[in-house]
Amino acid sequence: MAAVKSVFVCSDCGGQSAKWLGRCPQCGAWNSLIETVAAAAPRAGVRTGTGATSTRHAALAPASTVQSLRTVPAKTQPHLPTGIAELDRVLGGGLVAGSVVLIGGDPGIGKSTLLLQVLAHLSTPGATAMQHAAASAHAPALGPSHEAGGQREKVLYVSGEESAAQVALRAQRLGLKDNDVRLMAEIQLERIIDALGAEQPDVCVIDSIQTVYTEMLTSAPGSVAQVRECAAQLTRMAKSGGTCIVLVGHVTKEGALAGPRVLEHMVDTVLYFEGDTHSSYRLIRAIKNRFGAVNELGVFAMTERGLKGVSNPSALFLSHHGAPVAGSCVLATLEGTRPLLVEVQALADTAAAPSPRRLSVGLEPARLAMLLAVLHRHAGIACGDQDVFVNAVGGVRITEPAADLAVLLAIQSSLKNRPLPRGLLAFGEVGLAGEIRPAPRGQERLREAAKLGFSAAIIPAANAPKNAGSRFEGLALHPVHRIDEALDIVRSLQG
Incomplete structure (x- = not known):
C-alpha cells in the first residue's frame, strides 16, 4: 500500500x-x-456522478475563436429583481444570468435566511421574470421556468450543512412554504452538477461552498484544493449553462472569507454580511461587483419573518438623545451611490497611563493619531494627556477621508464638554497643513441632510454651490478653508 x-x-x-x-x-x-x-491525479474517463461519464474539464464551455474587439457586440446584462430592494441595490439591480455571486458572513447572521427568502420570491407565481438576453445556446436552459399561469423562475437550493427537513422547518418559520423551490441536500460536486444539468434552474444557491467536495481530489471538504476546484467547476457550469449560482462562504475569525483568495477573483460579485449578531440590524456590503457599483451598502432588520430592508437607513445611524450631548457630531457620508447620515461619537478622558490610548471603532485607526496632531498644530487644541476614543454609531464602517472634519469636531466638543448645536452636520477631508479638502458628490450629501431636517452644515469651501439656484431649503451652509475656521464657526453657533 x-x-x-x-x-x-x-x-x-x-x-x-x-x-x-x-x-x-x-x-x-x-x-x-x-x-x-496530496491530491491524486484523476483517471481519464472515470465515472464521477450519477449521470453521464465526465472528466476534469466536462463543464468547460465550447472553445472560442479569436476575434476583433470591435466586432464583438456589447450587450447590457439584464438583472433579475430578487424581491428585496436593499439586496437589489447592493447587487446593482438584481441577479444576472450566468453570473456567480459569493456571499460571506459570521455564523447565524442570516445568510441562509436571506437566500431562502430570495428563492421563495423568485419561484412564486407572479414574481418578475428575468428578461433573458442570453445567446440562443442558453435558451433551452432558461426557457422552462416561464409558465403560462404566471411568470416565475426555476430555482434550486443545495444545502450542504442542513438536511432537507431542517430547511423546510426554516421555511415554515418564515412563512415561505407556499412556493416551488427545488431542494437538494448534497455535498458531492458531481451529483450537484448532474442535478444542475437535469433541473436547468435559473438560480441555484450552494450553501455552502466549504462543504462541497469532488471525488477527483483526495483532500477533505473545506480544504484549499477542494474549495478552489469546486468553485471553478461551478463557475464553468454557470458560464456555459446560463444559471446564476450563489455561493455561501464561511469567514475566518478576522472576518475575511475562508479559503484561497483566488475564490474572490473567480466570481463576479462578492458580498459581505456585517453587523453584530446580538443586534437586529444587518448590513450587506458589495466588495466586488462586475454588474454594479462596489462598496454599495444594504441595510436590513432581522424580524420573525426574516430579513426586511430598511427604507431610511440614515434614521438608524443617527442619535436618539433627548438633548444634545458633548462629543457627538453628524457626518454626511457616502456608501456606494447612497448618501448616509451617521453619528460620530468621541470621548476624551484624562489618561491614567503614561501613553494615552487612541482607539477608533468603525473608522480608520491609523488616521486618528494624524488628526489629533493636526488639531494640535493648526488649532491649538492639545490631546497629549488624553485618552481619545472614536466610534461610528450603528455598526457602520466608514473608510472615506471625508469623515475627518466630523471626527475633529466631535473630539473638540468632548474636550470642551460642550455639545454641538442641534441640527449641525459636517463633512470634509482634513490635510496635514490644516486645510479642508472637498468631498465627492457633496450636493447629494447636502440634499439628504436637507431632506431630514438639518439646519446647518459645515462643509469644504470647494463643495459650496456655485450658482444661486442650488440652495437647500432650511439648511444654512458654512463653507470653510481650514480647520481653525471650522472651530470658529462652531463657537459662534454655540454662542
Whole structure:
C-alpha cells in the first residue's frame, strides 16, 4: 500500500510547498501553510456522478475563436429583481444570468435566511421574470421556468450543512412554504452538477461552498484544493449553462472569507454580511461587483419573518438623545451611490497611563493619531494627556477621508464638554497643513441632510454651490478653508 503523501498549501493564494515554511514562497503571507493530503491525479474517463461519464474539464464551455474587439457586440446584462430592494441595490439591480455571486458572513447572521427568502420570491407565481438576453445556446436552459399561469423562475437550493427537513422547518418559520423551490441536500460536486444539468434552474444557491467536495481530489471538504476546484467547476457550469449560482462562504475569525483568495477573483460579485449578531440590524456590503457599483451598502432588520430592508437607513445611524450631548457630531457620508447620515461619537478622558490610548471603532485607526496632531498644530487644541476614543454609531464602517472634519469636531466638543448645536452636520477631508479638502458628490450629501431636517452644515469651501439656484431649503451652509475656521464657526453657533 502506497504511503500517503502530504503537501503544505497556502490558505491565502493556494500555493503548494513540499515542507512547512513560516512564509509562503508564492505570496509572502506568514503562517499560512496548512498540511493536507496530496491530491491524486484523476483517471481519464472515470465515472464521477450519477449521470453521464465526465472528466476534469466536462463543464468547460465550447472553445472560442479569436476575434476583433470591435466586432464583438456589447450587450447590457439584464438583472433579475430578487424581491428585496436593499439586496437589489447592493447587487446593482438584481441577479444576472450566468453570473456567480459569493456571499460571506459570521455564523447565524442570516445568510441562509436571506437566500431562502430570495428563492421563495423568485419561484412564486407572479414574481418578475428575468428578461433573458442570453445567446440562443442558453435558451433551452432558461426557457422552462416561464409558465403560462404566471411568470416565475426555476430555482434550486443545495444545502450542504442542513438536511432537507431542517430547511423546510426554516421555511415554515418564515412563512415561505407556499412556493416551488427545488431542494437538494448534497455535498458531492458531481451529483450537484448532474442535478444542475437535469433541473436547468435559473438560480441555484450552494450553501455552502466549504462543504462541497469532488471525488477527483483526495483532500477533505473545506480544504484549499477542494474549495478552489469546486468553485471553478461551478463557475464553468454557470458560464456555459446560463444559471446564476450563489455561493455561501464561511469567514475566518478576522472576518475575511475562508479559503484561497483566488475564490474572490473567480466570481463576479462578492458580498459581505456585517453587523453584530446580538443586534437586529444587518448590513450587506458589495466588495466586488462586475454588474454594479462596489462598496454599495444594504441595510436590513432581522424580524420573525426574516430579513426586511430598511427604507431610511440614515434614521438608524443617527442619535436618539433627548438633548444634545458633548462629543457627538453628524457626518454626511457616502456608501456606494447612497448618501448616509451617521453619528460620530468621541470621548476624551484624562489618561491614567503614561501613553494615552487612541482607539477608533468603525473608522480608520491609523488616521486618528494624524488628526489629533493636526488639531494640535493648526488649532491649538492639545490631546497629549488624553485618552481619545472614536466610534461610528450603528455598526457602520466608514473608510472615506471625508469623515475627518466630523471626527475633529466631535473630539473638540468632548474636550470642551460642550455639545454641538442641534441640527449641525459636517463633512470634509482634513490635510496635514490644516486645510479642508472637498468631498465627492457633496450636493447629494447636502440634499439628504436637507431632506431630514438639518439646519446647518459645515462643509469644504470647494463643495459650496456655485450658482444661486442650488440652495437647500432650511439648511444654512458654512463653507470653510481650514480647520481653525471650522472651530470658529462652531463657537459662534454655540454662542
